[in-house]
Structure formats: structure tokens, C-alpha cells
Amino acid sequence: MHEVMISGGKSMERHLCERCAAAAGVQIQPQPPGVTQILSQLMKGAAAGGPPAEKGPPPQGGAASACGGCGLSFAQFRQAGMLGCPQCYSSFEGQLGPLLSRAHEGGTHHVGKVPRSIELARLASGGGASAARAEAAPQTDERARAALLRKQLAEAVAAENYERAALLRDELQKLEALLRSATAPTGAPSLARPPRATRKPKPEQGEEGSGR
Amino acid sequence: MSQPGGFGGELFRGGAEWLSGRGAESDVVISSRVRLARNLAGFPFVCRANRLQRQAVLDLTRQRLTTTGIADRVLWVDVHRAGPLERTLMVERHLISKEHARGPTGGTAGQAPASAALAAPAGEAAAEPRGVAISLPDESLSVMVNEEDHLRLQVVRPGLELSRAFAEVNRVDDLLEGETAPGRGGKPLEFAFSPRFGYLTACPTNVGTGIRVSVMLHLPALKLVGEMDKVRRATRDMGLAVRGYYGEGSEAAGEFYQISNQTTLGKPEAVILHEFEREIIPQVIQYERASRRILLDKRRRMLEDKVFRSLGLLRGARLLTPEESIVLLSDVRLGVLAGLVTDIELATVNQLILLTQPAHLQRVIGHDMDQGERREARADFVRRAMGAA
Numbered sequence: 177m178h179e180v181m182i183s184g185g186k187s188m189e190r191h192l193c194e195r196c197a198a199a200a201g202v203q204i205q206p207q208p209p210g211v212t213q214i215l216s217q218l219m220k221g222a223a224a225g226g227p228p229a230e231k232g233p234p235p236q237g238g239a240a241s242a243c244g245g246c247g248l249s250f251a252q253f254r255q256a257g258m259l260g261c262p263q264c265y266s267s268f269e270g271q272l273g274p275l276l277s278r279a280h281e282g283g284t285h286h287v288g289k290v291p292r293s294i295e296l297a298r299l300a301s302g303g304g305a306s307a308a309r310a311e312a313a314p315q316t317d318e319r320a321r322a323a324l325l326r327k328q329l330a331e332a333v334a335a336e337n338y339e340r341a342a343l344l345r346d347e348l349q350k351l352e353a354l355l356r357s358a359t360a361p362t363g364a365p366s367l368a369r370p371p372r373a374t375r376k377p378k379p380e381q382g383e384e385g386s387g388r
Numbered sequence: 389m390s391q392p393g394g395f396g397g398e399l400f401r402g403g404a405e406w407l408s409g410r411g412a413e414s415d416v417v418i419s420s421r422v423r424l425a426r427n428l429a430g431f432p433f434v435c436r437a438n439r440l441q442r443q444a445v446l447d448l449t450r451q452r453l454t455t456t457g458i459a460d461r462v463l464w465v466d467v468h469r470a471g472p473l474e475r476t477l478m479v480e481r482h483l484i485s486k487e488h489a490r491g492p493t494g495g496t497a498g499q500a501p502a503s504a505a506l507a508a509p510a511g512e513a514a515a516e517p518r519g520v521a522i523s524l525p526d527e528s529l530s531v532m533v534n535e536e537d538h539l540r541l542q543v544v545r546p547g548l549e550l551s552r553a554f555a556e557v558n559r560v561d562d563l564l565e566g567e568t569a570p571g572r573g574g575k576p577l578e579f580a581f582s583p584r585f586g587y588l589t590a591c592p593t594n595v596g597t598g599i600r601v602s603v604m605l606h607l608p609a610l611k612l613v614g615e616m617d618k619v620r621r622a623t624r625d626m627g628l629a630v631r632g633y634y635g636e637g638s639e640a641a642g643e644f645y646q647i648s649n650q651t652t653l654g655k656p657e658a659v660i661l662h663e664f665e666r667e668i669i670p671q672v673i674q675y676e677r678a679s680r681r682i683l684l685d686k687r688r689r690m691l692e693d694k695v696f697r698s699l700g701l702l703r704g705a706r707l708l709t710p711e712e713s714i715v716l717l718s719d720v721r722l723g724v725l726a727g728l729v730t731d732i733e734l735a736t737v738n739q740l741i742l743l744t745q746p747a748h749l750q751r752v753i754g755h756d757m758d759q760g761e762r763r764e765a766r767a768d769f770v771r772r773a774m775g776a777a
Contacts (some may be wrong), residue, residue, distance in 0.1 A: 187652035244431045249396055258536075262429060262580035262588040265595070269584075276585070276592055276653055281627055283654020285588025288597045289558070291565055291579050317583040339666060343658045 243267040405526045407738045411547015418604040422553040423542040425598035427580045433590035442518045450604045459523030476747035483530045550665045579688030596653030608643040608722040609679035695723030703776035708767040713744040
């Protein structure tokens with residue numbers, strides 16, 4: 177416990193252990209909870225039938241009592257802390273959104289690496305066989321991601337953390353290039369990068385080993 | 389690319405590369421680890437999958453991991469078929485987690501326990517299909533299959549080398565989902581990914597980038613000058629987790645601490661790495677070094693007493709537990725780095741931290757022992773390594 181008292185224009189500094197601080201009547205700020213604790217508390221609160229831990233938008237597609245992919249109910253998730261399958265994220269999107277935002281310091285959308293197959297499908301989204309894959313990446317998500325990056329960039333500049341700002345700027349430029357290419361007309365020069373070769377089963381011969 | 393078929397020969401007999409004492413800032417930073425969590429599209433997560441589905445995930449990923457060139461040589465281990473000693477060896481070498489050694493239960497340390505519906509029946513968990521691919525000979529890369537997520541890729545490097553560790557794990561990630569030359573590598577893996585939430589993981593605390601950046605630090609001087617609690621608070625204020633030597637749920641042993649990120653959604657990998665490598669960890673390193681200087685300049689006698697008492701115990705003890713060993717070795721490590729102990733190599737101290745663990749000790753001695761025998765053998769082994777009779 178580190179306490180600075182200013183009295184009569186004089187500053188006095190004290191270093192106390194938590195027990196001595198309590199004995200001296202100094203109020204100790206509780207530790208900020210970790211992500212896991214937040215998640216656990218939110219889920220326990222909801223499981224106990226208490227008030228919703230977070231006001232969020234009404235569930236979108238999350239009104240389902242069980243995931244269509246694996247049958248997991250949101251109550252089971254609250255109890256175990258584990259989702260059952262990738263589809264759970266869309267089944268429970270409405271409930272998960274605010275919970276994740278709190279657990280991830282306000283993070284609402286993924287920013288960062290994208291699987292190569294999806295990245296290339298987005299680049300080719302002007303048409304062709306990959307368009308179906310690209311539909312999985314609606315531009316609303318891209319725009320939300322860009323907005324999040326711009327906010328982080330502004331914060332980094334305000335804090336004069338120029339190294340971090342440069343990293344965020346690079347990330348933002350990549351995303352904006354993607355957005356531009358997605359809105360470009362079919363066959364535009366920006367789509368010059370060839371789409372990924374279609375995935376065909378590869379011949380199995382010639383592979384080394386088979387396990388142990 | 390080849391696959392040694394098991395634990396024979398000299399495998400896992402010596403020390404681990406991440407404990408070699410090499411790498412940047414190795415006076416304070418023991419090792420750097422970057423882990424990526426990935427799941428296959430089209431399969432339930434491990435906690436919800438039945439045995440057939442787990443086996444299918446294992447077959448798909450094993451083929452990819454052992455034939456795609458993720459390392460010059462790859463060792464594949466079916467963890468569910470490995471013996472208890474082999475599993476413990478891999479845990480002690482930080483190649484697999486304790487949870488992976490035990491078998492899937494649907495929950496992790498620090499989380500609410502899994503419901504009975506999600507958990508594998510007791511006693512059967514150890515038989516659930518799961519594995520690990522390990523790069524040889526350096527063991528810097530390991531990929532756990534069917535742990536909490538279908539794939540947990542990790543690279544561990546000695547010292548502060550997070551960028552290099554990330555570059556390496558990212559390369560493996562790309563290889564697993566990328567096209568390979570015809571006839572090699574099998575079918576590319578398709579990872580579960582959402583435009584909004586990124587890489588989808590069983591536990592929502594990992595969703596997004598799926599990245600966990602972790603640095604193991606040795607901070608004995610900060611503890612001795614009474615500043616460790618302040619560091620703990622500061623790192624927690626920054627949304628980071630502070631754990632002990634043995635990872636999740638463990639307290640500090642011998643003043644070895646692991647600091648890792650907790651936020652995985654809404655921040656790009658490059659920024660998370662930058663925060664660690666350029667902003668947070670350098671500050672902690674400077675703080676520890678300043679504390680070491682204070683001890684040497686102002687409290688030298690106290691420091692000498694602490695170091696040489698511990699060295700005396702290690703050189704004279706006839707019975708040693710692993711917990712006591714690591715505490716004493718931590719003091720001696722500080723003494724070597726401070727220039728007080730000159731007849732012991734830093735590498736020797738580092739490797740003893742690993743070789744005094746129960747499974748490694750039995751491996752080194754060459755036969756199984758009960759706890760009492762291990763205490764005696766450990767003390768004998770340490771005395772010899774420390775140059776005492």
C-alpha cells in the first residue's frame with residue numbers, strides 16, 4: 177500500500193503492507209478482476225437468476241434456447257464456461273456480445289489475422305466461385321473493425337506511443353485495402369491476386385509416416 | 389521430416405532449450421512463449437465431442453502435423469497411450485499442459501468446473517484420443533491436439549524472443565491451413581472463424597486472435613526489496629495474468645513468475661506482442677535489475693547470507709523436495725548473476741530447475757522411485773552437480 181498525504185502544503189508518503197494499512201484505517205482499492213473472474217462472475221450472476229450483468233442489445237439469433245449445431249443451452253454454457261461448437265457463437269451472439277466486450281477490455285470485433293482462405297475469398301468477392309465464402313464476412317463487421325482500429329490509433333497518438341500507432345496504422349491500411357477491393361467492380365485491377373486454388377483432395381501416396 | 393516413433397533412446401533425457409540461459413535479457417527473462425488456439429470447422433469443440441469425433445480430429449490433424457514440414461523432424465505422441473512417467477516428463481518440459489496429461493474434462497483451471505454433462509466420465513478421461521507433435525531436437529514447437537481446443541500451437545524460446553516465437557508459430561499456423569505440393573501434407577485444415585469474433589475457441593476468453601503471449605521471469609530481487617506486490621498489482625491493472633512457475637493455478641515457486649495477456653478480442657497480434665516486448669516486460673526487467681543493484685550496493689551482507697545459506701543447503705542436504713530445490717536454486721541463480729557465486733555455471737543452475745522435477749529425476753537416475761527415494765536421489769544429484777561430495 178503506497179499512500180501520499182498532502183496536508184498544509186506538505187506531502188507525506190507512507191508505505192504500508194495491506195494488514196497495516198487496514199489497521200491504520202486506510203481503505204484499500206480492490207484488485208481489478210481478471211478476465212476469467214469477470215466471465216465467471218457474469219455467468220454466476222445470470223445463473224443465480226440475478227439481474228442481467230450487462231445491458232446489451234436484444235439477442236440477435238440468440239433467443240434460441242439451444243444451439244442448433246450442438247444442442248448446448250446457454251444455461252449449460254453459464255455453468256461450464258465452455259461453448260459446445262463454433263455455431264454457438266452465432267446461436268448466442270446476443271448474449272455473448274456484451275459479455276465478451278467486458279471480458280476483453282471493450283473488444284467487440286476481431287482485429288488481426290484472418291485465415292488465408294477467407295482473406296483470398298474476400299479479395300475475390302466481386303464474383304466467382306469464392307463469393308459464397310466471402311458472404312461469411314459481411315462488410316458491417318469490417319467497418320466495425322476499422323472503427324475500433326481508428327479509436328485505438330487515436331488513443332495511441334494521444335498517448336504519444338508512436339510505435340504502437342504505426343502498428344495500428346499498418347493494420348488499418350490492410351483493412352481499408354480489403355474494404356476498397358470488396359467494393360470495387362468485378363474484375364477490377366485490385367483483384368489481381370489470384371484466388372486460392374480450389375481445395376481438391378490430394379493424392380495420399382508419398383506421405384511420410386502415419387502416426388507414432 | 390521424420391517421425392521418431394516414441395520415447396526411446398536419449399529423448400527428453402537432457403535439459404530443455406528454453407532453460408538454456410541463452411537469448412536476450414536472459415538474466416531476468418527465462419523464456420518467451422506464444423500460443424495460438426485453433427479449432428476445426430465442422431466439429432464440436434473438444435468438451436462437447438464424442439470419442440469418435442475426437443478420434444476424427446486427431447486423425448486429420450496428426451496427418452497434417454506429421455507431413456507438412458512444420459519442423460525438420462517431428463515427434464508425434466499419442467498422449468492417451470503414453471505412460472504416466474512420459475506424460476509427466478512432457479508436462480515438466482512445458483510441452484503439454486497438466487490438463488492434457490490428465491485428459492479432457494471440459495473445464496480448465498481458473499474456470500468454473502465443467503458440468504457433468506460436458507465432462508468425460510471419471511477414469512475414462514485418460515483414454516480420450518489426444519496427442520502432441522513436438523519439433524526435434526530443440527522441442528521449441530509443440531502442438532497439442534484435443535486439449536481444450538482442437539489445436540494448441542506453441543513456440544517457446546529462451547530469453548525475451550517473443551517476435552521470433554510468434555513468427556515461428558504463425559508460420560506453422562499458415563502451413564496447417566495452406567495448400568501444399570501435390571501428394572504431400574494431406575488435406576488443408578479449415579479453422580473455425582467468424583467475421584465478427586475471429587478464431588472461435590471453446591472458452592470465450594480465448595476468442596479472436598486465440599493468442600496467448602507469456603513470459604517467464606525470475607524476479608528474486610524485487611521480492612527481497614519488497615516490491616513484488618507492486619509489480620503484481622501493476623501488471624494486473626494492465627489486464628495481464630501473473631502466475632507461478634507451474635502455470636495456471638500455481639503460486640510463485642522460487643520467485644519465477646509467468647506474465648501473460650488475457651485480452652484476445654479487439655487487439656491485433658502485432659499490438660499485443662509490442663505491448664509485451666517493448667513496453668511492459670522491459671520495464672519489469674529494469675525494475676528487477678535496479679533492485680539487484682540496490683541489494684548489492686546497500687544490503688550486500690544480507691544478499692550474501694541469503695545466497696550462501698541456500699548454496700550451503702544444496703551442497704549439504706541429504707533429502708530434498710522439488711519445492712525446496714527450486715526455492716534454493718532461485719537464490720543461487722541470483723548469486724551467480726550478481727557475481728557472488730563464481731564456481732557454478734548459470735546453465736547448470738537453470739538445468740537443475742528442470743532435472744530435479746520428479747519425472748526428470750527418475751529419467752536421469754534411470755529407474756522408478758517412490759517419493760522418499762526421490763528425495764534422497766535428488767539431494768545426491770544436486771550435491772554432485774554443485775561440486776560437493
